Structures are given as C-alpha cells and as structure tokens.
Amino acid sequence: MLSTTRKPWRKGAALVLALTLGAALAGCGSSKAAEEKTPAGGENTAATAPADKTLTVYTAGPEGLANKLIKQFEEQSGIKVETFQGTTGKILARMEAEKSNPVADVVILASLPSAQGLKKEGMTLPYPEAKNADKLNKDWSDAEGNYFSTSASALGIAYNTKLVTAPPASWSDLTKPEFKDQINIPDPSLSGSALDFITGYLSDKGEGGWSLFEQYKANGVVMAGANQEALDPVITGAKSMVVGAVDYMTYKAKAKGEPIDIVYPKEGTVISPRPAAILKSTKHEENAKAFIDYLLSDSAQKLVSDAALLPGRTDVKAENRANLDGIPLLKTDWNWMGEQGAAVTDKFTKLFK
Structure with a gap:
C-alpha cells in the first residue's frame, strides 16, 4: 500500500479560482516519502527519469484511485512520489500558503475552472507533446498543453x-x-x-x-x-x-x-473534468512529464474506468457506469x-x- 498519503485537514479552506486565497491554514497532517521502487515490467509509458527520482503530487482524489495510480507509476518509472490528498479547495489553499516556496510538481484537481485559473495566473508548465494528448476530450483539456483532464x-x-x-x-x-x-x-x-x-x-x-x-x-x-x-x-x-x-x-x-x-x-x-497540470515552479520537470505521460496511458486510463470515473481519453470507455453519450x-x-x-x-x- 502507498505510504505517502497525508491526512486531510481538519478545517476547510475556500475554493477561490483566481488563487487569491488569504485564509490561514488550520493545520495539516504529516507525510513521509514512499520507498523507492525498482522499475517493474509492464507498459513502459514513462520517460527515463533523471538521477533525482522524486516527484510531489497534490491530488483531489479519489484516494483509492490515486493510490493505485501512484503505485503503478512508481513501479514502471522508478520515481518515488510523495502526495498530498484533499479537496480542490484545500489543494489551492495549500498552494497559496506555499507560494514563496512551492512544493508540488504536479496537481490533479476536481474542477476545470481551477486549472484554467492556474493557467491564467501563469503557474502551469505547458507540455503539448504529452503522449496520447491527442486522444483526450478536447473540451476538457488545454490545446496548448497546460492541463490535461485525464478523468471526469x-x-x-x-x-x-x-x-x-x-x-x-x-x-x-x-x-x-x-x-x-x-x-x-x-x-x-x-x-x-x-x-x-x-x-x-x-x-x-x-x-x-x-x-x-x-x-x-x-x-x-x-x-x-x-x-x-x-x-x-x-x-x-x-x-x-x-x-x-x-x-x-x-x-x-x-x-x-x-x-x-x-x-x-x-x-x-x-x-466535471479532473485536470492534471505541471506547475511552472517544478524542480523535477522530466519526472513531472513522465507522470503526465503515464496518466494518459492505456494502463492508467483502465484504472480510471475501474474506479467508475469517465476516462479522459475518448477511445477508452467505462464498463461499469454511464458513458458520456448516455x-x-x-x-x-x-x-x-x-x-x-x-x-x-x-x-x-x-x-x-
């Protein structure tokens, strides 16, 4: 089981799409880095990682899916991932609190306008050449590669x-x-x-x-x-x-x-699309790009479908829920x-x- 998940905050924070949150945080849980794993066999979707094989991902869940995605990515890439899991509002509040010393490399939000806000504020790192990006629902993702809605x-x-x-x-x-x-x-x-x-x-x-x-x-x-x-x-x-x-x-x-x-x-x-974005402040750009490539891969999209979410790719259908055409x-x-x-x-x- 993934050991990097932080405990949710005890107090909610306002969701402000323009990222002008001024409220103080009410406290957060602790976290520890996941054990580094050796690359395993299977679908090789991630790019070769640099010497610093680390990545920090803030994700708006769902927790079970996030854990499975992180575990599979670590096994395929050899990159160890530290995560914070919370609602979109809590993630944006945390980013605001850390703006003088950014921590996250990648964020996965549960609101498309929130990702649009990140782009507008110049906080995203475009990655237009992401693998399988051309297969995504174009209404949910950014044409310039600033965010990718990998599920909905x-x-x-x-x-x-x-x-x-x-x-x-x-x-x-x-x-x-x-x-x-x-x-x-x-x-x-x-x-x-x-x-x-x-x-x-x-x-x-x-x-x-x-x-x-x-x-x-x-x-x-x-x-x-x-x-x-x-x-x-x-x-x-x-x-x-x-x-x-x-x-x-x-x-x-x-x-x-x-x-x-x-x-x-x-x-x-x-x-409600769930966009993933690389932050411009990342110190692990290649690892972050490898993670985006993984989220758009066949194996990751299968996990999305298994979690009863709509896959972000138009060529992948969910089998246990209503699809978009229904x-x-x-x-x-x-x-x-x-x-x-x-x-x-x-x-x-x-x-x-």
Whole structure:
C-alpha cells in the first residue's frame, strides 16, 4: 500500500479560482516519502527519469484511485512520489500558503475552472507533446498543453433507494413539498465539482437560474460539507437525496451494496473534468512529464474506468457506469464559469448559511 498519503485537514479552506486565497491554514497532517521502487515490467509509458527520482503530487482524489495510480507509476518509472490528498479547495489553499516556496510538481484537481485559473495566473508548465494528448476530450483539456483532464465525473441526483421509490426526473422536482428537509447539496467552497454544477447550471439558465437555488433553500436543502460528507447521510438514511452529487462516489457505494443510486435530470447536467497540470515552479520537470505521460496511458486510463470515473481519453470507455453519450448535458461556458466562480461561491454560501 502507498505510504505517502497525508491526512486531510481538519478545517476547510475556500475554493477561490483566481488563487487569491488569504485564509490561514488550520493545520495539516504529516507525510513521509514512499520507498523507492525498482522499475517493474509492464507498459513502459514513462520517460527515463533523471538521477533525482522524486516527484510531489497534490491530488483531489479519489484516494483509492490515486493510490493505485501512484503505485503503478512508481513501479514502471522508478520515481518515488510523495502526495498530498484533499479537496480542490484545500489543494489551492495549500498552494497559496506555499507560494514563496512551492512544493508540488504536479496537481490533479476536481474542477476545470481551477486549472484554467492556474493557467491564467501563469503557474502551469505547458507540455503539448504529452503522449496520447491527442486522444483526450478536447473540451476538457488545454490545446496548448497546460492541463490535461485525464478523468471526469458527471453530477446528478443521488438518492436512497429505500426512501425514494420514484426518483426525481428534473432538478426542479427537488422543490416539491414531499422532499422538504430531505436533501443535501455539497458546499462549493469545499468542492470543485459542486461549484462546477452551480456555475454550469447558471451558465445555461442565466441569472434566472438563481431562482432554483432560492427554492432549494426554501425547501430545506442543506449545504453539507464536501462531496462525501453530503453523500454519507443519504447512504445511512438520515437524508433522502444529494443534489449535485458526484456520480462515481454513488456508483462505488452502490457496488458495495449500499441502498443508493443516481439519476441525471432530463434537462441536462454538468460534467466535471479532473485536470492534471505541471506547475511552472517544478524542480523535477522530466519526472513531472513522465507522470503526465503515464496518466494518459492505456494502463492508467483502465484504472480510471475501474474506479467508475469517465476516462479522459475518448477511445477508452467505462464498463461499469454511464458513458458520456448516455448523459444529457447542459450548455455550459467554461470560461464564464471560471470567471464567475468566486462571485458565485460567495453568493451561494451566503444564501445557504
């Protein structure tokens, strides 16, 4: 098992896409470097590593997948990897705190606008020649190679199958009186995918889209931490549904036998890509490029599919979940979503607090 994962912070940090976070960190866990491994057989996707065979990756999970990816990369490359795992908001807060002495070489986020923000701030190192980059979904990745969305999730309505026998078909169904005080929504200041859902919905519906969230508030919808914290009460039956639920978490819980399922509303939803980027401040450029090459490889994309995520490559299909062609989508403007992210987060959290 990978021994480099840091424990999550006890206190959340705001997700600010322009990376102007000023909040102090509330403490973090400890970490130790992974044992250096000798290159093993199998698919050789990584470039030859220089003498300094180390790399630091900050990743927004999921933890099980991240551990498997890191382990396989270490075995194939001989590069040892130290990781920090947390939500997108916590990763951006950590990067802000470390800006005078950057630590991370590569970041994997759960929000495309966050990666767009890194590019805009000049913090990414372009790698346009990355192997298999031409096979990625072009809507999710940067044409100049500043970030690569190697996986994605779709956002929907997760529901407890014991409590909800007729699942909702529309986002507006959740405003019905029978669902009063039974619904959670993740906090967009802690969850990049939750912010993607909210800004994506507003991108499609315009300013009038706020009326849906106002009706949610009036119907007792509760903002309940990050994604897993919002989902857990639905699994246990304390709540009935999560709006803006991350689908791979629901699929994984369902596969374990939990009474949970997910529906994608008929008017469409938002795909939340998970971009990886090399930071310009890296001191291990070749190792970082080797890691990006690995994330786009056949073996890494198979691990993504096995984790119930949408693969980033268009030529790889998931076998245990709905694929992209089976999910109705809203018309989203990612540039608008990135520009409005901080303002939307502020307005939404004030509405629900």
